Amino acid sequence: MLKLDGMATFVAVAESGSISEASRRLNLSKSVVSERLADLEKELGVRLLHRSTRKLSLTEDGTSFLARASAIMRDVEDAAAELAQRRGSLVGPLRISAPVTFGRMLLWLGGMRTRSAPGFQLSWVAVSPPKDFCASSVKAWSCDWIFCSSVI
Numbered sequence: 001m002l003k004l005d006g007m008a009t010f011v012a013v014a015e016s017g018s019i020s021e022a023s024r025r026l027n028l029s030k031s032v033v034s035e036r037l038a039d040l041e042k043e044l045g046v047r048l049l050h051r052s053t054r055k056l057s058l059t060e061d062g063t064s065f066l067a068r069a070s071a072i073m074r075d076v077e078d079a080a081a082e083l084a085q086r087r088g089s090l091v092g093p094l095r096i097s098a099p100v101t102f103g104r105m106l107l108w109l110g111g112m113r114t115r116s117a118p119g120f121q122l123s124w125v126a127v128s129p130p131k132d133f134c135a136s137s138v139k140a141w142s143c144d145w146i147f148c149s150s151v152i
Contacts, residue, residue: 006040007069014066
């Protein structure tokens with residue numbers, strides 16, 4: 001199975017036109033970049049690059065592989081960025097039990113939040129008087145958060 005680091009290295013070398021520049025971009029030594037390229041070519045069973053002391057160019061197979069490898073690397077980067085974005089946002093249901101007066105503020109805040117986080121669902125159970133419902137909510141564990149105005 002191909003390793004993504006070899007594919008990323010190949011894409012960086014092909015885009016920069018040099019092993020030295022790709023090693024700077026990837027923050028790797030030139031020998032590591034060369035080794036990754038050799039491993040990738042060995043695994044694929046084809047030469048991807050024509051190398052000389054002064055020039056680096058893609059082979060026909062290298063040109064073909066670059067188009068697919070670039071798209072794959074973009075997809076991987078997009079997937080990682082999506083996960084990073086989701087990690088910082090709210091997703092899923094949140095059940096809250098609160099007195100009516102406090103609940104109005106929750107609904108307003110929840111509406112603001114659900115517009116910025118589409119995967120977030122807020123449900124609110126309004127209670128009046130709060131004491132009885134808060135006690136039963138705690139016993140039944142029917143809510144994620146319970147706001148009470150009196151001692152349970």
